[in-house]
Every structure is written in C-alpha cells, then in structure tokens.
Amino acid sequence: MPALLKTLFVSITCIIWSSTQSQTMDYTVFNDAINDSIENYLQEASFSISQAQLQSALANITLARELALNTQNRMYRAKTSRVLAELYFELGDLKKAEEQINDAIKIQQEENNEIALAYSYNIYGSILTKLERYSQSKKQLDYAAELIKKNGIKNLEGPVRLNLGLLALSNNNPKLAINHFNSGLPIINSLQQHYYKAKLYTNKARAQLALNLIDEAKKTNDLAMQIGEERGYSEIRSECFELYSEIYERKKDFATSLVNLKAHQKFKDSLFNINKEIIAQEAGAKLDLNDNNVLIEELTEENIQQQKSLKLGRLTTILSIALITILSLLTLSLYKNNNLRARANELLQNKNTELILAKENAERASEARVQFLSTITHELRTPLYAVTGLTHLLLEESPTPNQKEHLNSLKFSGEYLLSLINNILDLNKLEANKVELESTSFNLQKRINDVLIALGKSASDRNNTLHYEFDSTIPAKLKGDPLKISQILINLIGNSIKFTQSGDIWIRVKLINRIDCRVYLNFEVEDNGVGISEKKQQSIFENFTQGSVQINRKFGGTGLGLSIVKNLLALMDSEITLESQLGKGSKFMFDLKFDVYQDETTDIKNEAKKLDYDILINKRVLVVEDNKINQLITRKILEKNQIICEVADNGDIAVQKTKNGNFDLILMDIHMPGISGIEATKQIRLFDTEIPIIALTAVTLDDNLDEFYKNGFDDIIPKPYKTEEFFLKLHKAFSKKQITS
Incomplete structure (x- = not known):
C-alpha cells in the first residue's frame, strides 16, 4: 500500500512538473522540488539496502528512477544507477549490477564528480570480488580509497576497508583480511553503521576459522549474531548459524553443529529468501517498464510540450485533491499495517512457546533413551556371560565330536549375539561412524563355515539348501574384524533363509585382486526366494524397514538387519548393491579389502x-x-x-x-x-x-x-x-x- 501511494504521488508530481514548463519561475521552483524528491528517495533506498530491507529499497529506487528519467540532471541518473547496482548486488544479480554501476561511473567521470565516483568505485570493487576478478577489484577499491582520503568522505572509509577485507578473504589471504577488518571497525563503530559492522564480524570470523582460530571465531560470530538479532537482519543470522555449524564441527561437537546447520537451512528456506526472489522478479518488471516509459516519453515529447500551457490554478486544485486522497489512504494503510503487525507478533509468540516445549520434550526423551540403553546393556550382557562361560566349561570336559561341533556353534553364536547387542543398542553411534574396527588375524573360510553351521538348522527347517563357493586362491590368514564380517554375513544369509522356502542359497567369495600384502574380495549372497519390488529396493536398507506390512506379519523381524549391514560396510569403506526381481529372488553384493596376515605372534590364542x-x-x-x-x-x-x-x-x-x-x-x-x-x-x-x-x-x-x-x-x-x-x-x-x- 505505501508503494502504491508513492507511485500515485509521483504520477501527480510528474503531471505538475511537465505542465509548468511554460512558466520559468514556477518551473525552477518545482524542478528543485523534484530534485529534492529524487535525493530523498535515493537516500531512503540506500539506507534500506544497508538494513537489508530490499522491498522498501526497490520501491524508493523505482520512484527515484521515474523522476530522474524526466529531469535533465545527469548526476541524478548516475546516482540512481549506482543505488540500483547496490540493490542488484544484494539480490545476487551480478551481471545487472555491473551494467548499472558502469553506467553510473561513465556519467560521473564525464561530470568529474569525485565524491560520487568514490561511492561507485567502492560498489564496483565489491561486485568484481564476487565475480572473482580480484586484480580489477583491488584497482577499483584503491581508486575509492584515494578519493575518500582526498575529499574527506568519512562515512565511506569503513565500507571500503570492509570490501578490501572481503577481497583478501576471497583471495585466500585471511591474515590480510583480518588486518583490513580491524582497521575498519573503529570507523564503522563511530558512525553506528550497524549492518556493515555485522557483515564485518561474520567475515572476520570466517577469516579466523580459515586460520584455525576456532575459539576466537566463535567470539566474533557471537558479536555478529547479537547485532543480527537486535536489528532483525535475517541474512546476518543465517550466515552466523552457518558459521556456528562449521565451528562446532571443527570442535567435534557434531550434535550442536547439526542444530546450527538446520537453523541456517531454516533461514535459507524462510520467507526472507523467497522475498528476495520475488523482489528480483518485481525489480525486473518495474525497472524494465520504466525504460519503456522513457522510450514512450521520448517518442511523445511534442505532446508533452503542448501540455505546458496548462494553468497553475488547475494544477493547484489537482494537487490539493491528490494530497487529501494520499493522506486518507495513508491513514487507512497505517491502521491495517498495525493490525497485521499485532497479529504477526502474537503468532510468533505462540510459535516460540511451541518450539520451547518441543525442545524440552526432545531433551527429556534423549535423557530417557540414554538411561534405557545403559540399563538394558547391563541386563543383556549378564545372562550372556553365563551362556559363554558355561559353553567354555563344557568344551573343556571332553565332549564328543558331535557335541563339540554344537558347542563351537553355540560359542560362535554367543560372540555374535554380543556384537549384535552392542550394535543395535548403539545404532546411532554406528551411523555416526563412531564404532571402531578391530584388527586381528582370522581364517575367513573357517569364519564363514561357522556362520553356515550356526544357520544350518534355520535353513533345513525351511527346506533350503546352502551352497558355499570359496576361492581357493584367497590366503588362509587375513587381518580384519572377524565379528563384523560374521555379523554382515549372518544378517544377509539369515535374510535369504527367511524369505526363501524350499529353495537354494548361494554364498560366493571371490578374489578380485591382490596387491603386495593386500587382497580385494567380492562377496555375493544369492537366493531364489520371494524377491523385492523395485519400489521397495530404494528403502530396504533403512532402519526398521521391510518389504511390506504383509511381509512383516508373515516373516517377523525388526527390520534392522540390512540397515546394520549397510552401516557396517560404510564403516569398512564399502557399500552394498542389490539385484532383485519380485518372485525370482535377490542377490546382495559387496567388496572388501583385507591385509594378508603374516605375523601370528600377536594372536590372543597363540599368546x-x-x-x-x-x-x-x-x-x-x-x-x-x-x-x-x-x-x-x-x-x-x-x-x-x-x-x-x-x-x-x-x-x-x-x-x-x-x-x-x-x-x-x-x-x-x-x-x-x-x-x-x-x-x-x-x-x-x-x-x-x-x-x-x-x-x-x-x-x-x-x-x-x-x-x-x-x-x-x-x-x-x-x-x-x-x-x-x-x-x-x-x-x-x-x-x-x-x-x-
């Protein structure tokens, strides 16, 4: 509504201006009023840009440009182009920003206006930095610095030093960047240039982070965030959250890093960024329209000249009616804006309360989960100790060969169960890649044999036949984590047994390559069971996921097996692939590398x-x-x-x-x-x-x-x-x- 009122006012002003050309004295006075209006609109636009209020900036630039294109004062056209370049720079349209600033510089050089050129060179330097034309950027910023010193332009010293710092930072020279930021800070502080101060702090924090000064970077970023929150600078707060995320990642505090990254993403997805896109489209539409208006005005110049003979009395009447209308509409607009602002504040307060409650509930749930895992770990491991201990005692009491085979299978299953308990209870740790791999010698062929013996009864119960193909060229002793290999194979083979009835399951291990003391092996587990649909193949490796509700009811299970397999393989720098056809079976494949074990002196059993x-x-x-x-x-x-x-x-x-x-x-x-x-x-x-x-x-x-x-x-x-x-x-x-x- 305010933009509409201003447009109405400009239109009326233009009519009055064009109509009073016939009277020299009245024209001079009115022309001064138009120049003052242009100056005011441009000052408001510049201030709005420095406060990140781009919608307001666009409205003022549009009004100024309409007036400037109708005046003979070329410097106002140049200044309008310069402020417009600032707006395009904030909107991210660097091409249009460069076009506008070049138009401004051309006029200012012809008019030899050094003060105006200082402002334009500063803006052009920042545009060239974004375009990664660093040598040209340095040249423009140096020009600006010389003119600032020569003409004593105090309010531009801080922004130029800020842009010199940004140039050094973009050019991978964080120490020089910090020097520029430190030299500009007292000047920006003294002039209370809050937006530039916040920008300076965020980029100084980036430079400190580049120098690995993590604690100093956090303190500097805290100062930027404080200004962003006090002044309502959404873009500054978004940058600060992004910096916090990187700072806490460097500190290995991944949970806090993730919270800040989500906050940054929320700002990116907020209405602020959506508004920037809308403003950019609106700018193109409005400003292109203005160019067309200029062309129309040039083509109809004779008609405009004819309107100069209108009487001043008629214009005064029109102006009075227009002003009364504007004041009425403005009062109505202010009333509506106040109501909207009150409702928005109430909505924000309600959302704040909801967020605080959600945060407290999440923290309580996290504490309960930690307590539960601590308790259940102890309760599960205590009876498991009895299982493994009694198995060991029975193995030492001279069992028959058949009993010994069963006891070895029981011992193996106990070891696997312990590993499974650890991984299921700490699945979040596994997904965060915090589970450590062991490195010990083992016989891969025997390890897989143990897995097949442990799963043999399950296979026979479902009338399935297990086929084991092991490449004879694979070395007998390898070095790795045998329990995690067992866990992967038990989950995959057990999965095939579970979803195959009266069928065949093939377990294949092949040597792909051997380089010095390292071997690269390919594992395959194939079955001719029920298979998996193409739609479900995308989600089958997620936590607590199975093929369908019907499969879960028919076959049971937690849906964790394939998720654990995926995460364990990721821990071993590998990934699992799946080939499956509904009704014809499935084939799981993955590759692993192992060191060939040569020295057995560290083996626990041998010791x-x-x-x-x-x-x-x-x-x-x-x-x-x-x-x-x-x-x-x-x-x-x-x-x-x-x-x-x-x-x-x-x-x-x-x-x-x-x-x-x-x-x-x-x-x-x-x-x-x-x-x-x-x-x-x-x-x-x-x-x-x-x-x-x-x-x-x-x-x-x-x-x-x-x-x-x-x-x-x-x-x-x-x-x-x-x-x-x-x-x-x-x-x-x-x-x-x-x-x-």
Missing part, C-alpha cells in the same frame, strides 16, 4: 598357549560378584587352573574380606547391591594400594576407561569375555606383582 600357567597355581583370588551363576562359572574356570578362589556377594563383604584375608588378586564386579564395585575399590585402596584389582564388568566401557583407572583398578575385563583374554590379563597382573615384590 594364551605360550603362557606359563605354573605362575597361577595356588594363587588366592577374591571374586566379588552378586550373580550366583556368574560366581559358579568364574570359580570353576579359576579352579581348573589350580587357583584358590573365594567369593564375596557384595562390595561391603569384599572390603571386610580384603582387610582380614591375604589375597593375591581381586576380580571386582561393578553393579552390585549395597556399595558399587567402584566404591568398594576406593575403600580397599585406603588400606591396600598394592593388591591388583581387575574390573570384571558387563557395562559398556567406550570412553570411560580413564575413570576405572583413576578409581584404583589395574585392568578391565568386559563380560562376557574370551577365556584366553581372561587368563592373559590374570597372568599379566600376577607377573607384575612378582616383579614389584
């Missing part, structure tokens, strides 16, 4: 075989454990190697027994009734700092290892443990105690 078990005989060990089954298993394992074992059901009993007894080592569980294992260890260390204490725990260790050592533990054995690793750590503790004593 365990080389241990001097005599050092363990008659050693007195206190087992602190509240679970009766776990007590039994640990006690049997120790006593089979002639170790004297005593049990304490909780931490309080452990402290008393350590005071009264003479033990060589303590195996301490962490979660127990009464005082925890950590608290019990602290109390023991008050009177005995020498006895080795090993944490035998089912908790997830991750990054908490330092906490165990700080609280007095000598080592940690996570449950369920491998027996070889268990005795290696016991042997290490006893050997260390012998040396120190």
Whole structure:
C-alpha cells in the first residue's frame, strides 16, 4: 500500500512538473522540488539496502528512477544507477549490477564528480570480488580509497576497508583480511553503521576459522549474531548459524553443529529468501517498464510540450485533491499495517512457546533413551556371560565330536549375539561412524563355515539348501574384524533363509585382486526366494524397514538387519548393491579389502598357549560378584587352573574380606547391591594400594576407561569375555606383582 501511494504521488508530481514548463519561475521552483524528491528517495533506498530491507529499497529506487528519467540532471541518473547496482548486488544479480554501476561511473567521470565516483568505485570493487576478478577489484577499491582520503568522505572509509577485507578473504589471504577488518571497525563503530559492522564480524570470523582460530571465531560470530538479532537482519543470522555449524564441527561437537546447520537451512528456506526472489522478479518488471516509459516519453515529447500551457490554478486544485486522497489512504494503510503487525507478533509468540516445549520434550526423551540403553546393556550382557562361560566349561570336559561341533556353534553364536547387542543398542553411534574396527588375524573360510553351521538348522527347517563357493586362491590368514564380517554375513544369509522356502542359497567369495600384502574380495549372497519390488529396493536398507506390512506379519523381524549391514560396510569403506526381481529372488553384493596376515605372534590364542600357567597355581583370588551363576562359572574356570578362589556377594563383604584375608588378586564386579564395585575399590585402596584389582564388568566401557583407572583398578575385563583374554590379563597382573615384590 505505501508503494502504491508513492507511485500515485509521483504520477501527480510528474503531471505538475511537465505542465509548468511554460512558466520559468514556477518551473525552477518545482524542478528543485523534484530534485529534492529524487535525493530523498535515493537516500531512503540506500539506507534500506544497508538494513537489508530490499522491498522498501526497490520501491524508493523505482520512484527515484521515474523522476530522474524526466529531469535533465545527469548526476541524478548516475546516482540512481549506482543505488540500483547496490540493490542488484544484494539480490545476487551480478551481471545487472555491473551494467548499472558502469553506467553510473561513465556519467560521473564525464561530470568529474569525485565524491560520487568514490561511492561507485567502492560498489564496483565489491561486485568484481564476487565475480572473482580480484586484480580489477583491488584497482577499483584503491581508486575509492584515494578519493575518500582526498575529499574527506568519512562515512565511506569503513565500507571500503570492509570490501578490501572481503577481497583478501576471497583471495585466500585471511591474515590480510583480518588486518583490513580491524582497521575498519573503529570507523564503522563511530558512525553506528550497524549492518556493515555485522557483515564485518561474520567475515572476520570466517577469516579466523580459515586460520584455525576456532575459539576466537566463535567470539566474533557471537558479536555478529547479537547485532543480527537486535536489528532483525535475517541474512546476518543465517550466515552466523552457518558459521556456528562449521565451528562446532571443527570442535567435534557434531550434535550442536547439526542444530546450527538446520537453523541456517531454516533461514535459507524462510520467507526472507523467497522475498528476495520475488523482489528480483518485481525489480525486473518495474525497472524494465520504466525504460519503456522513457522510450514512450521520448517518442511523445511534442505532446508533452503542448501540455505546458496548462494553468497553475488547475494544477493547484489537482494537487490539493491528490494530497487529501494520499493522506486518507495513508491513514487507512497505517491502521491495517498495525493490525497485521499485532497479529504477526502474537503468532510468533505462540510459535516460540511451541518450539520451547518441543525442545524440552526432545531433551527429556534423549535423557530417557540414554538411561534405557545403559540399563538394558547391563541386563543383556549378564545372562550372556553365563551362556559363554558355561559353553567354555563344557568344551573343556571332553565332549564328543558331535557335541563339540554344537558347542563351537553355540560359542560362535554367543560372540555374535554380543556384537549384535552392542550394535543395535548403539545404532546411532554406528551411523555416526563412531564404532571402531578391530584388527586381528582370522581364517575367513573357517569364519564363514561357522556362520553356515550356526544357520544350518534355520535353513533345513525351511527346506533350503546352502551352497558355499570359496576361492581357493584367497590366503588362509587375513587381518580384519572377524565379528563384523560374521555379523554382515549372518544378517544377509539369515535374510535369504527367511524369505526363501524350499529353495537354494548361494554364498560366493571371490578374489578380485591382490596387491603386495593386500587382497580385494567380492562377496555375493544369492537366493531364489520371494524377491523385492523395485519400489521397495530404494528403502530396504533403512532402519526398521521391510518389504511390506504383509511381509512383516508373515516373516517377523525388526527390520534392522540390512540397515546394520549397510552401516557396517560404510564403516569398512564399502557399500552394498542389490539385484532383485519380485518372485525370482535377490542377490546382495559387496567388496572388501583385507591385509594378508603374516605375523601370528600377536594372536590372543597363540599368546594364551605360550603362557606359563605354573605362575597361577595356588594363587588366592577374591571374586566379588552378586550373580550366583556368574560366581559358579568364574570359580570353576579359576579352579581348573589350580587357583584358590573365594567369593564375596557384595562390595561391603569384599572390603571386610580384603582387610582380614591375604589375597593375591581381586576380580571386582561393578553393579552390585549395597556399595558399587567402584566404591568398594576406593575403600580397599585406603588400606591396600598394592593388591591388583581387575574390573570384571558387563557395562559398556567406550570412553570411560580413564575413570576405572583413576578409581584404583589395574585392568578391565568386559563380560562376557574370551577365556584366553581372561587368563592373559590374570597372568599379566600376577607377573607384575612378582616383579614389584
């Protein structure tokens, strides 16, 4: 509405101006009024651009240009072109911005107006920087600096130094950029040029980030964000959120980085950017129309000259009516704008309240999830310890070959189940690539054999036949993460068994290439089962996704298997591909690289075989454990190697027994009734700092290892443990105690 009123006013003013040409004195006075109007419109447009209020800037430039094209003053045309170049620069149309600034510079050079040229050279320099014509940009900005110094144009010193800094930053010279920004800041500050100050801070933060001065960059960006929020500069706030995202990414705080990146994206998708596009289209339409108006006016100049004979009295009447109409419409417009602004403020407050509630709910949900994962990890691992421990004991009691095969399969399945629990409970960590790969020697062919034995019964239950093709040229010993390989194959083969009835499943492993001590292998798992439709092939690897609701009801499952496979392969720098046809079967393929294992001295089993078990005989060990089954298993394992074992059901009993007894080592569980294992260890260390204490725990260790050592533990054995690793750590503790004593 305000733009419409201004247009009406301009039209009336133009009629009055053209009609009073016949009277020299009246024309001179009125022409001065028009020049003043042009000057005011251009000043308002420049101010609006500096405040990022582009809609208002466009309206004022349109009005100024209509008046300037009707006046004989070429300098006003040049100034209009210069302000228009600023607008096109903010809208991102660099081509039109360059055209307009060149038109302005041409007129200003012909008129030898150094002050106007200083402004134009500064703008042209910033345009050329964006166009990556750096040498030309430096030349224009130097011209501007010389004219500023010569003519004492104070309000332009800061913006020129800002543009010199932007040029240095674009030219990969962040140190020089910071020098320019620092020199311009006091000037911009003193003149309260808030928009330029905010732009200076954001780009100074970019320069500091380029120099890896992360903390300084954050402080500078905080200052820019403060101005952006106080002044309502949406574009500045968007840039600040983008910078925060990069700063927190450098700090490895990926969660905060993601929050700021989303905030930046929200601003990019906001009405501010949509309005910029609308303004750009509107600018083209309006300004092109003005050019056409000029052409029309030039063609009809004779008609315009004839209208100069109109009487001043008639014009005064028209002007009075127009002004009354304008004032009435303006009052109505202000009333409506105030109502709209009040409704908008109320809507923003409601949305703010909703966002705060949503944030609080998300934080509570995250805390509940963390607590749940911590609890369920311990509860799942404790019974799993009993499974793996009893399996180990049964394997050492001379089972028949058939029993031994089943027990080995059970042991393998227990190890796989532990890995699966870890990955499912921490799937978000897996997707964030925070799960670490192990590097140990293993026999790939035997590992796959173990997988097929473990899945053999499932296959036979569904009357499926497993076909195993293993390339004989693949080395016997490879180096990698065997548990993760097993997990990938169990998920893929299990998936094929699940969706195939009375069919065939092929497992193929081929050598693609060998370079020095590294081999590149191709894996295929193919079946002739139900297959997957083309539509579902795009989403089958997402979390909790299966082919359809009917498939989920018929076959069951969580829908996590293929998602885990995809993420594990991504962790190993590989990806899975799928070929499938509905009703004819599916084929999953992926490639992996392994180092050929050459030195077996670090193998845990080999190290365990080389241990001097005599050092363990008659050693007195206190087992602190509240679970009766776990007590039994640990006690049997120790006593089979002639170790004297005593049990304490909780931490309080452990402290008393350590005071009264003479033990060589303590195996301490962490979660127990009464005082925890950590608290019990602290109390023991008050009177005995020498006895080795090993944490035998089912908790997830991750990054908490330092906490165990700080609280007095000598080592940690996570449950369920491998027996070889268990005795290696016991042997290490006893050997260390012998040396120190």
